[in-house]
Amino acid sequence: MKYEPTKASLRKHEVPEWFHNAKFGIFIHWGLYSVPAFAVKKLSFSESQNIEEAYYFKNNPYAEWYLNTLRISGSLTQEYHNKEYGEDFSYDKFVPIFNEELKKWKPQEWAELFKCAGAKYVVLVTKHHDGFLLWPSKYPNPFKENYSASRNIISELTNSVKDKGMKMGFYYSTSFDWSFNPEPIDDRTSDMTNGITTPEYTEYVKHHWNELIDDYEPSILWSDIGAPPLLDIFELFAEYYNRFPDGVINDRWDKIFHKDGKVLKMRRTFFYDFTTPEYESYNIIKKKKWESNRGIGNSYGYNKTEKEGDYLSSTELIRMLVDIVSKNGNLLLNVGPMPDGTIPEVQKHVLQGIGRWLEINGEGIYGTHPWERADGKTIDNSKIRFTQTKEIIYIHLLNNPKGKSVRILSLKIPQLSTITLLGYNDQLLWEQDQEDLIINIPENLIESPVYVFKV
Structure with a gap:
């Protein structure tokens, strides 16, 4: 035009x-x-x-x-x-x-x-x-x-x-x-x-x-x-x-x-x-x-x-x-x-x-757009941010995990979803506990400024 x-x-x-x-x-x-x-x-x-x-x-x-x-x-x-x-x-x-x-x-x-x-x-x-x-x-x-x-x-x-x-x-x-x-x-x-x-x-x-x-x-x-x-x-x-x-x-x-x-x-x-x-x-x-x-x-x-x-x-x-x-x-x-x-x-x-x-x-990061909300938090008050592409949600954890799992408050995902952590090959175990999402983290977790879970 x-x-x-x-x-x-x-x-x-x-x-x-x-x-x-x-x-x-x-x-x-x-x-x-x-x-x-x-x-x-x-x-x-x-x-x-x-x-x-x-x-x-x-x-x-x-x-x-x-x-x-x-x-x-x-x-x-x-x-x-x-x-x-x-x-x-x-x-x-x-x-x-x-x-x-x-x-x-x-x-x-x-x-x-x-x-x-x-x-x-x-x-x-x-x-x-x-x-x-x-x-x-x-x-x-x-x-x-x-x-x-x-x-x-x-x-x-x-x-x-x-x-x-x-x-x-x-x-x-x-x-x-x-x-x-x-x-x-x-x-x-x-x-x-x-x-x-x-x-x-x-x-x-x-x-x-x-x-x-x-x-x-x-x-x-x-x-x-x-x-x-x-x-x-x-x-x-x-x-x-x-x-x-x-x-x-x-x-x-x-x-x-x-x-x-x-x-x-x-x-x-x-x-x-x-x-x-x-x-x-x-x-x-x-x-x-x-x-x-x-x-x-x-x-x-x-x-x-x-x-x-x-x-x-x-x-x-x-x-x-x-x-x-x-x-x-x-x-x-x-x-x-x-x-x-x-x-x-x-x-x-x-x-x-x-x-x-x-x-x-x-x-x-690249090529993503905002999800339905920008932020969330875990049960231990760690900060969460969300991005998405057409079929994928990315969960960004802005703090180091304090245990063997991460419990994200008020987050429900489809039952057949798979979750991986960027930088790691294996799928992660997860469960839905009422409104919260619990993700098991890898044992060999390497410290990172932000951990990105791919759903």
């Missing part, structure tokens, strides 16, 4: 099966902010939502917000920067440092790692809020000369990712660009009014999105913070779908109209393929497709102040993935590489752990 630039026409677009089935993707934040690699690590994202706004922005845990935090007087980032680089060392001076380190980058190694981690798609940040471009655009920054990567990161990574059979998507900061607006964001009002609204910036953004779509053919358009009010996003969406009907678009395209630091009105997009809760999840099965995104630690960009204890373990993330998938979501898990493209060992180790589990248990 041909899509028109109207809400009614765009709403006919259905989320493609590949995105429903993929379940797990990799997010990449890499740029100039990877050189200083600094942010206050005292706050997690969830903690930050319950404190004074000004304090949060001054102590932002996101290393990719380095330029903004640097501009806030008295911030620890400003203190660190002045001590480490000097007060006269501008953010732009990170460009030659990053480009020199970039010579060492090996995109094939990234793609191999992501494939081994079990990811089905990758989303690369092509331009974050600092405005630095990760490709040699035909539409360069009008205020900063050579404000882009010296290698075509987009092209090289896209080719490597697709060679491994994964889909490729692009993040682009559509509303914020601190090379156009030097005013710092230090409270919620300035956060709402920092986006650029000029016709010149709108054209700049439009050219970039069209260039990314035409030259690199992404499967995902991942906007952030909103869009300039003058940008015709429905026209952009229609043109994209007409070229790539199996593409998907996220929900962060809202338009904020503001003048003289005051919000005049906000216009919701009211069209998207999936929502994007950040460092959050949902407690119920959602009818609309969604994708939870987060870092392995508390930052997206590499933050060298974070130590191993600040990162989630592969066990924690596997359990999170299972929970998200049981509720119709995907997990987009971020890696923050060092300036030379090295993915820190702690992040790499986590990805490898997820991959080892998915290699055995992936059939209970």
Whole structure:
């Protein structure tokens, strides 16, 4: 079908099966902010939502917000920067440092790692809020000369990712660009009014999105913070779908109209393929497709102040993935590489752990959809999650069994059902005790982050 630039026409677009089935993707934040690699690590994202706004922005845990935090007087980032680089060392001076380190980058190694981690798609940040471009655009920054990567990161990574059979998507900061607006964001009002609204910036953004779509053919358009009010996003969406009907678009395209630091009105997009809760999840099965995104630690960009204890373990993330998938979501898990493209060992180790589990248990994740309910529990209060395919129910046990059997409360299955444990060949003995299902577990049970029973 041909899509028109109207809400009614765009709403006919259905989320493609590949995105429903993929379940797990990799997010990449890499740029100039990877050189200083600094942010206050005292706050997690969830903690930050319950404190004074000004304090949060001054102590932002996101290393990719380095330029903004640097501009806030008295911030620890400003203190660190002045001590480490000097007060006269501008953010732009990170460009030659990053480009020199970039010579060492090996995109094939990234793609191999992501494939081994079990990811089905990758989303690369092509331009974050600092405005630095990760490709040699035909539409360069009008205020900063050579404000882009010296290698075509987009092209090289896209080719490597697709060679491994994964889909490729692009993040682009559509509303914020601190090379156009030097005013710092230090409270919620300035956060709402920092986006650029000029016709010149709108054209700049439009050219970039069209260039990314035409030259690199992404499967995902991942906007952030909103869009300039003058940008015709429905026209952009229609043109994209007409070229790539199996593409998907996220929900962060809202338009904020503001003048003289005051919000005049906000216009919701009211069209998207999936929502994007950040460092959050949902407690119920959602009818609309969604994708939870987060870092392995508390930052997206590499933050060298974070130590191993600040990162989630592969066990924690596997359990999170299972929970998200049981509720119709995907997990987009971020890696923050060092300036030379090295993915820190702690992040790499986590990805490898997820991959080892998915290699055995992936059939209970990929291509599944939510069951009639997402969760359950055992008699000893161990957590249970459910997924299903057309004829199979997968029971995910999120805790180690405490005996020779597992008693799942309020779960009845057909009398002639067979039960196996993924990773083991033999059928398991089971019985129905009134409303509860009792499954005998193998004697040689190997410890696992999540045990998946196939019914």
